[in-house]
Amino acid sequence: MRKIININQGWKFIKQDEVNAMAKVFDDEKWEVVQVPHTWNAIDGANGFDFYKGACWYRKEFVLDRSAQGNKVFIEFEGSNSITDVYVNGHHMGQHRGGYSTFRFDISDVVEFGSKNTLSVKVDNTVVDDVYPQMADFTFYGGIYRDVNIVIANHVHFDLMDYGSQGIYIVQEEVSNEKANVTIKSRLVNDEAEEKKVRLWADLVDAEGKNVAYAAKEIVLAAGETKEVEMPIVIKDPTLWNGIKNPYMYVANVSLQSYNDTVDELTIPFGVRYFEVDADKGFFLNGEHLALNGVSRHQDRKDMGWAITEKEQEEDMELIKEVGATSIRLAHYQHNQYFYDLCDKEGMVIWAEIPFISVMSKTELEGINAKQQMMELIKQNFNHPSIIFWGVQNEIQISGERPELRKLVKELNELTKKEDPSRLTTMANVMFVKDEDEYNYMTDTVGYNKYFGWYNGEAEDFAGWLDGFHKTNPKVKLSISEYGAEGIIQYHSNDPKVKDYTEEYHALYHEKVWNIFSKRPFLWATYVWNMFDFGANIRDEGGVKGRNNKGLITYDRKIKKDAFYMYKANWSDEKFVHITSKRFVDRADAEINVKIYSNCDEVTLYVNDSEVVTKTSDDRVFTFEHIALKDGVNEVKAIGNHEGDIFTDVARFNKVKEPNESYKAPEDEGGPVANWFEMPDLDDVVVEELTITDDVYSTRCTFGQLFENEESKSVLKKYLGNMEEHPMFGMAQGFIVEDMAQIAPEQFNAKLLYTLNKELTKIRKS
Numbered sequence: 001m002r003k004i005i006n007i008n009q010g011w012k013f014i015k016q017d018e019v020n021a022m023a024k025v026f027d028d029e030k031w032e033v034v035q036v037p038h039t040w041n042a043i044d045g046a047n048g049f050d051f052y053k054g055a056c057w058y059r060k061e062f063v064l065d066r067s068a069q070g071n072k073v074f075i076e077f078e079g080s081n082s083i084t085d086v087y088v089n090g091h092h093m094g095q096h097r098g099g100y101s102t103f104r105f106d107i108s109d110v111v112e113f114g115s116k117n118t119l120s121v122k123v124d125n126t127v128v129d130d131v132y133p134q135m136a137d138f139t140f141y142g143g144i145y146r147d148v149n150i151v152i153a154n155h156v157h158f159d160l161m162d163y164g165s166q167g168i169y170i171v172q173e174e175v176s177n178e179k180a181n182v183t184i185k186s187r188l189v190n191d192e193a194e195e196k197k198v199r200l201w202a203d204l205v206d207a208e209g210k211n212v213a214y215a216a217k218e219i220v221l222a223a224g225e226t227k228e229v230e231m232p233i234v235i236k237d238p239t240l241w242n243g244i245k246n247p248y249m250y251v252a253n254v255s256l257q258s259y260n261d262t263v264d265e266l267t268i269p270f271g272v273r274y275f276e277v278d279a280d281k282g283f284f285l286n287g288e289h290l291a292l293n294g295v296s297r298h299q300d301r302k303d304m305g306w307a308i309t310e311k312e313q314e315e316d317m318e319l320i321k322e323v324g325a326t327s328i329r330l331a332h333y334q335h336n337q338y339f340y341d342l343c344d345k346e347g348m349v350i351w352a353e354i355p356f357i358s359v360m361s362k363t364e365l366e367g368i369n370a371k372q373q374m375m376e377l378i379k380q381n382f383n384h385p386s387i388i389f390w391g392v393q394n395e396i397q398i399s400g401e402r403p404e405l406r407k408l409v410k411e412l413n414e415l416t417k418k419e420d421p422s423r424l425t426t427m428a429n430v431m432f433v434k435d436e437d438e439y440n441y442m443t444d445t446v447g448y449n450k451y452f453g454w455y456n457g458e459a460e461d462f463a464g465w466l467d468g469f470h471k472t473n474p475k476v477k478l479s480i481s482e483y484g485a486e487g488i489i490q491y492h493s494n495d496p497k498v499k500d501y502t503e504e505y506h507a508l509y510h511e512k513v514w515n516i517f518s519k520r521p522f523l524w525a526t527y528v529w530n531m532f533d534f535g536a537n538i539r540d541e542g543g544v545k546g547r548n549n550k551g552l553i554t555y556d557r558k559i560k561k562d563a564f565y566m567y568k569a570n571w572s573d574e575k576f577v578h579i580t581s582k583r584f585v586d587r588a589d590a591e592i593n594v595k596i597y598s599n600c601d602e603v604t605l606y607v608n609d610s611e612v613v614t615k616t617s618d619d620r621v622f623t624f625e626h627i628a629l630k631d632g633v634n635e636v637k638a639i640g641n642h643e644g645d646i647f648t649d650v651a652r653f654n655k656v657k658e659p660n661e662s663y664k665a666p667e668d669e670g671g672p673v674a675n676w677f678e679m680p681d682l683d684d685v686v687v688e689e690l691t692i693t694d695d696v697y698s699t700r701c702t703f704g705q706l707f708e709n710e711e712s713k714s715v716l717k718k719y720l721g722n723m724e725e726h727p728m729f730g731m732a733q734g735f736i737v738e739d740m741a742q743i744a745p746e747q748f749n750a751k752l753l754y755t756l757n758k759e760l761t762k763i764r765k766s
Contacts, residue, residue, distance in 0.1 A: 002264055003152040004076075007062055007119075008036040011144075015040050017055040017122075022087040024118045028059050037307035039081075039143035041125075045305045046139060046535030046555070048545020055124040058144055064152075066114040072153045072191060073111050074160050076104045078337065079146030080123050081306070082131055087120040097131045097369055099140070100334040100355065101376035102164035104151070130364040132373060133355040136332060137548065138298060139535040141305040146336060154263040156196050156256060159187035159226060163372075165379035168254055170270045172422050173232075177286070180235040180272040184254060187228050190221035196258065197221075200229055203253040206239070212250070240286045241271025241385040244326055247347030249385070271344065271385030277424065277445050277477045283524045285349070292349055292525035293571045294327035295320060295552070296482065298534035299335055302556040305535065310338055317342045319553060320531060323564055324571025329481065329527040332357050332394050334377045343386035351426060351481075351527070352381060353391025356412065359734060360399040367408040371415055378419045390416045390423055394481075395430035395449055397439065400702040400734035406438065413443050428481035431455070432739040435472045445524060447481025452513075453498060454485040455743045459512040470522050477524055480517065484529035484550035485509040487561050488542045492584035492663040494592070501542035501549075501665040507562040507580060511621060514570060528552060528567070542665045565597040569620035575600055577640035579651040586660040587629060587653050596622040600640030600647060607636055629655040678721030682751040690757050697760040699753050704733035711763045719756060 012031035020026060038058075044051040064073065075086060081099030085092065089112065093105035111117055125142030127134060151160060158167035167187045174181040190196045197220050204213040215231040239248045248271060255265040275285050283292050297316065301308050313336060320328060327349040330339070334354070343350050354373045361367075374392070381387055392412040399405055409427070416425050425443040431450050433439050440446050448469075453459030462483075469478060486499075487506025496505035510528070517526045533551035540546075547555060552564040565578035577598040596603055603622045604614040608630065615622050627636070633654050640647040692698045697705075697712040706712040707724065716723070723729055737756065740748040 001154070001262060002157065002266075003068070005150040005152070007060060007148050007150060010060060011036060011038070012059045013038065013040075013056065015052065015056050018057050021057040021059065022085075022090060022092070022120045022122070024090040026059070026118075026120075031057075031059070034058075036148050037143075037145045037309065039141045039145045039305040039307040041139065041141040041143070042303055042305040042307060045141050045537060046300070046302070046546040048537065048540055048547075051139060051141075051537050053126050053140070053142065055122055055126070056142065058119075058121040058123065060119045061116045062119060062150065063116055064111060064113050064150070068152045069113040071108075072106065072155055072157065072160075073108045074104045074151040074153065075107050075119065076102065076149040076151050077144065077146070078102050078148070079306075080121070080144045081125050081140060081142055083124045083126075083128070084144075085122040087118075087122075089118055090120075098373050098376070099125070101373065102337070102380055103376075104160055104164060106161065129361050131369050132361075133332070133357045134359040134361060136355070136357045137536050137538070138332070139300070139305070139537045139546075141300065141307075141535070143305075143307060145306040145308075154256075155191040156198060156221065156258065157189055157191075157264040158254075158256070158266055159189050161189075162187050163376045163379040165382070166266055166268065168252075168266055168268055169379075169382045170252060170268065172272055172274075175238070175240070175272050175274040177240070178237065180238040182233055182235065182272065184215065184231045184233060184252060185228060186231070186254065187226060188219060188221060188256065189226050190223065192223060194223050195220060198263070199257045200231065201255050201257060202231055202233065204233060204235060205251045205253060207248060207250070212236075235272065238272050241273040241344075242347070243285055243290055243349060244321075244347035247271065247345060247386075249344060268383050269341070269344065270383050273385055275388055275424075277524045279475050279477050280522050282521050283349075290326060290349070292327035292479075293325055293567070294329055294349075294351075294525050294527040295323065295325045295531035296329040296331045296527045296529050297335075297531050298331060299339075300535050313339045313342060315557060316532070317346060319557065319560075320348070321346060322572070322574070323531075323552065323568050324573070325531075325567075326571075327351070327525055327527070328531075329353075329391075331530075334373070334380070337380070340381055340384045340386065344384050348386050349388050349525075350384070350386045351389040351391055351525070352377060352387050353394060353428075354412075355394075356392065356396055357394040358396065358398045360396060360402065360405050360408065365404045365408070367411065370408065370412060374412055374415055375419065378416065382420065388423060389426045389445065390420065392416060392425060392427050392443060394428040397430045397433055398734045400704060400736070409439070410442055426479070426481075432736075432742050435469045440473060440476050445477040445479065447479040447525075447527075449482035449529070450480060451483060451485075453509050456745055458498070459509050460516070462513055462516045466516070466520055466523070470520075479523055479525040479527070481525075481527055482529040483513055483526070486542055486549045487551075487563060488544060488549050488665065489554070489559060489561060489583050490662065491542065491665045492581060494589065502663075503562055503583060504581060507566055510563040510566050511619075514566070515619065518570070532557065562597070566620070569597040569599045572599065575640065575642045575645060575647055577603055577638045577647050577649045579636060579638050579649045582651045584663065585652065585654050586656045586663075588656055588659045589629070590655075591626045591628050592653065594624040594627050594636055594638075594651075596624070596638050596649075598622060598638070598640045598647070600642040602641050604639045604641070605636070606639070608634055629653060631655045677723055677747065679747050680719045680752070680755070682755055685751045685755055687750050687754045690754065690761060692757060692761055695765055697763045697765060698757050699737035699760065701760075702734055702736050703729075706737070706760070707733070709763065709766070712760055715756065715759045715763075718759075719752070 096103040329351040452461040491502040533555040536548040562580040605612040
């Protein structure tokens, strides 16, 4: 029988490359003692300084009991970022390229039973040109940051080397309220030197432990053979996995038997369901419309990076449940199996994706690593009913217009549909992809990462763009895969504006945008970017280094920003009242407006124990204007009433003579563009008409193309400074210069584009 031994404890670690550290005998006495999960970037990965990227080493001794002798032995890593070389007793077992999936190596031939074995692991988080991601707006934490196990199995077993999967796939072929036709597809391995006859048996058990169906098959496996075996099974009158309403799970007990012995056995939870997306009406689960009110999640945590435990994952799920979300986009890579299990259990509809993000390799044009990671994602997560959408790319168009890129996106979609035709494919387009672009038709569904009201335009611009896109593409199944604004709880304002980083603008932005989204049923899903603040080392915004602060909750999960409660009021059935701007304590105004988020029928406001007024609201936002403050501390109390049940919240505001200057963000801020470029003073420039032809350089070229020519490069540096020294330059190279006007219209205005073109058009392309 299969046995899994966890070996997370007692590792030795050194934060540097060691030439001979793979040897069985090596002096690691002075190395640091660590436990897995572990990352060497827990602190420097989110502090705004350059985090350590390079090769580091782990070593561990382990002993296998002699009783295991004669079996197959595998070493299993559930996540190690990003290039991992594994040695056992000095023998190189192999290399895994990619930082997010489970991988295993067969160590049967080199392991010793009854005595000490040495496991040596080199992990390198250096970005290389043929492993994804190449560049992205999050920190690439290095280390063995998920569990490590030793798996002992019989020579006849379910395949452990099929892209890190379980070797068993429960294929849902036809599901309805009356019956569920499923096929259990098993990959069987015989590593014996002789033929083996086995019986494959599958028992399907419901949530109450009752057997609902079974199947059996006699199999002959030739010596050294790997065989794929299919067993169709029908579940009559199934209870469907129905999202958060009823996330019902069955269990498949699948075993391999030889005479009177069970030689391998796996227990696989699964759920049966059917679904579709309608271009006009949105998402349907089991024939009923389900609003996919979604949040996105990164896996890192303050002072822990990616090296989190089940405790942190459970806490994340509880917070996502509290806000009332029905769907999660697990960005931008494969997440921990434990979290997918939680999604199954809690009924979350999941968008799962690979880190084919922002920039495509300049030299490896076949996408070998992207396809490998897609295969791993699909095969390792095939049996999770929560996963409905496979994501093939995120903002990869930042690479610029490249025919090989379009080809690869199509191939990733084709690969995904071939490996799993039962689910839907999707992708997240960068904001400047045109409405008519071919990218919108490559996958079953599509998402856009749009930031009206933060990087460009106003929040209200979402309405016109959404309606225009739907009119142009009535058959395209559209979602908003990202939207958001920075919200830093230090900063506050009575008059919140775009890019002031205040908690008030963060909340107001989400109010406006959600009001637009909720009125457009053709959106099959929307995903807040992000549920939690996360590490993004290249960022320096709003006085906060190394973070993306768009989360509804802070990086340490300690504080729920006001916008969290706006969504809770709209999404959750849990009744509450929440007074906003509680952290905006010091008030210099004689009168203030008090805003409350609540899903109660009515809310009554009290100020200093005096009742003010009772209000109702259609949009879950209750605003009380011209509330007078006395000098000193004022207590404001909100009481919500829902069918006789009472809910209360209290805030205290301090009336002061002068505004608290600490509530203002640094004035030189204004989003990432302000950090990328040194913007010139062009107040005196008069824009005139220019003729631009294809044989000259212009702002219709990408930054990368302009930097390849010394003359055009000097023009950019003259007006925009040494942008190539900024850590975001690699990502910016794929941007067409004119497209920056969509992201940063104030900086890349008509005067700047004219000024650049006036000189660039004098330079002929070679």
